[in-house]
Amino acid sequence: MTTMTVHDVQQGSPEWHALRAQHFCASEAAAMMGVSPYMTRSELLRQKATGIIPEVDAATQRRFDDGHATEAAFRPVVERIIGEDLYPVVGTLEVEGLPLLASFDGLTMDWQTGYEHKRINNDLRALRDSPDGVEVPDQYVWQLEQQMLVSGARGIWFCASDGTEDDSLLIYYESDPELRAQLIAGWKQFAADLANYVEPEYIPAPVGKAVTSLPAVSVNVSGAIDVRDNFKVFAAALTDFVETRLIREPKTDQDFADLDLQIKALAEAEKALKGAEANMLSQVESVDLAKRTLDALHKLARDNRLAAEKLLAAKKESIKAEIINEGREAYDAHIRSLNDRLGNAYLSTAKGTVRDADFTGAIKGRRTVTSLREAVAVTLANAKIAASATADKIDANLKTLRELAAAHAFLFADTAQIVMKDNADLVLLIHARIAEHKAAEDKRLEAERERIRQEEAKKLADAAEAQRKADEKAAADAKAAAEAATAAAAPPVSPPNPADVADAATPTMTATVAAVVPQAAVQTSGYIASAPQLSDRAAAFLASRDWPNQAARNTARAVLVEFERFCAQQEKAAA
Numbered sequence: 001m002t003t004m005t006v007h008d009v010q011q012g013s014p015e016w017h018a019l020r021a022q023h024f025c026a027s028e029a030a031a032m033m034g035v036s037p038y039m040t041r042s043e044l045l046r047q048k049a050t051g052i053i054p055e056v057d058a059a060t061q062r063r064f065d066d067g068h069a070t071e072a073a074f075r076p077v078v079e080r081i082i083g084e085d086l087y088p089v090v091g092t093l094e095v096e097g098l099p100l101l102a103s104f105d106g107l108t109m110d111w112q113t114g115y116e117h118k119r120i121n122n123d124l125r126a127l128r129d130s131p132d133g134v135e136v137p138d139q140y141v142w143q144l145e146q147q148m149l150v151s152g153a154r155g156i157w158f159c160a161s162d163g164t165e166d167d168s169l170l171i172y173y174e175s176d177p178e179l180r181a182q183l184i185a186g187w188k189q190f191a192a193d194l195a196n197y198v199e200p201e202y203i204p205a206p207v208g209k210a211v212t213s214l215p216a217v218s219v220n221v222s223g224a225i226d227v228r229d230n231f232k233v234f235a236a237a238l239t240d241f242v243e244t245r246l247i248r249e250p251k252t253d254q255d256f257a258d259l260d261l262q263i264k265a266l267a268e269a270e271k272a273l274k275g276a277e278a279n280m281l282s283q284v285e286s287v288d289l290a291k292r293t294l295d296a297l298h299k300l301a302r303d304n305r306l307a308a309e310k311l312l313a314a315k316k317e318s319i320k321a322e323i324i325n326e327g328r329e330a331y332d333a334h335i336r337s338l339n340d341r342l343g344n345a346y347l348s349t350a351k352g353t354v355r356d357a358d359f360t361g362a363i364k365g366r367r368t369v370t371s372l373r374e375a376v377a378v379t380l381a382n383a384k385i386a387a388s389a390t391a392d393k394i395d396a397n398l399k400t401l402r403e404l405a406a407a408h409a410f411l412f413a414d415t416a417q418i419v420m421k422d423n424a425d426l427v428l429l430i431h432a433r434i435a436e437h438k439a440a441e442d443k444r445l446e447a448e449r450e451r452i453r454q455e456e457a458k459k460l461a462d463a464a465e466a467q468r469k470a471d472e473k474a475a476a477d478a479k480a481a482a483e484a485a486t487a488a489a490a491p492p493v494s495p496p497n498p499a500d501v502a503d504a505a506t507p508t509m510t511a512t513v514a515a516v517v518p519q520a521a522v523q524t525s526g527y528i529a530s531a532p533q534l535s536d537r538a539a540a541f542l543a544s545r546d547w548p549n550q551a552a553r554n555t556a557r558a559v560l561v562e563f564e565r566f567c568a569q570q571e572k573a574a575a
Helices: 014-021 026-032 041-050 058-082 122-128 138-151 177-195 231-245 253-283 288-342 369-404 406-411 423-489 498-504 507-516 519-523 526-530 536-543 550-574
Strands: 087-095 098-107 113-119 155-161 168-174 219-221 227-229
Touching (some): 014 098, 026 041, 041 369, 058 098, 058 168, 113 138, 122 168, 138 155, 231 253, 253 288
Antiparallel strands (some): 098 113, 219 227
16 A cells, blocks of 8 residues: 655745645635635646746734744643644545645654644634534645545544643544545546646735715705706716716626616615705705706616616526526536546436536625636536546446346346446445346256156157057057967858757757857858858957868857847948
């Protein structure tokens, strides 16, 4: 880790000033952040850009010397508290390309504890005595943050005193990571503004030009109603003032200051005319002509004053709107440039992904054009800082998505929303979505494999069944063919001889055959000739038996013939 570089220069010396000119200093951090009561951000920009630093007058130098004296006087108090010696140190450190410098009123040898002293004043006394608790004011906190950033200190003793413990304030301050990030972002934006700095036109502080007073209005009435007045002179002067000198289009602070005084002059003219009228009427009651003249002049002065007042108010509002619009356009341009860098319109004030710049709130209470512009400039800078920080977070999250989810981009259709998360939360979300997707994909693949296994098993079972049926059919066909061949090779069947049947069979069998085979048919020679051929199955049955003699075989065949005839008749009758 890079550590602070210590410079052997004395604070306040020419070498110290030269070193400060090349760095962004801790004592300038409040001005950079727009919270310094002593210097505006625009003034700091000009100083850094031009190198021109206002000379220190005698009174300011005396304040500096008094501050150094009280700082040195109070240092032993802090050393007693922390139990270590403190040494003035000037150190520098480059942080993210920023050349930072910090001057310490005191730092311990190990750089872990610092000391920053201010001359106590009524504001700091009020802070010390506040019942609401004591915190380092904003105008000082940025200096302490930069001191700890440069040195790596764990904490800084912020002290304010008159050099004694009797009138003192002590606060031990530790760095706030969020404020430190804002500090770095603030200096980055300041560096960008410094690189694009253009010296503005110098406009001196406006001082209203003296307005030549209109002639005093006088009117005297004698006892003979002799009215003596200078209305003609006054009218000529008032008309010339209204037509040629009254500012109609104020644009600069100088114009506004002049117009303000001119309005006051017109108001005085109205007052003088009213006074003259009162004076005249107190001398005589009937001066109709003088009264009408006075009324006309009064109306002229009043109408033009009112018109000028309205113009002044309207022009001020117009310039406010113009300055706000300039700030708005600059902020919008910054947002567009950040979105161009990110490759998508992630930043949008309308969607709330980046905060809007409250230029209207910033200019409240500002009366001059210069103060209006400064308020808008500071607000613009702070808004740019915040927007840039958001863009940096989005950029880091996009890189995380590319690194962890390049193969699963389809899971992150809501990228525009999730890139606004903290990076650690985004990493958890990425892992969770990918794990969930993988589990679902594994389940789907397992189901697909099971379906394929079942289909293959069914195919094998169907094939085996088909083969079994084919084998059975082939065996049956072969057997039938063999039986048919056997039947075809058998000798012709002679008609059964009843005597042979009687000889070969028992009385019971003879009676049975006689019941099946008509005796008349059996005894005729045409029975066998007219008997049909046995079916293949009957022939196979007849061939499969071992008959004791030919007579028995013939008798069996005769029975089978009669059976098949019966079956044929039954089938015909059914048809």
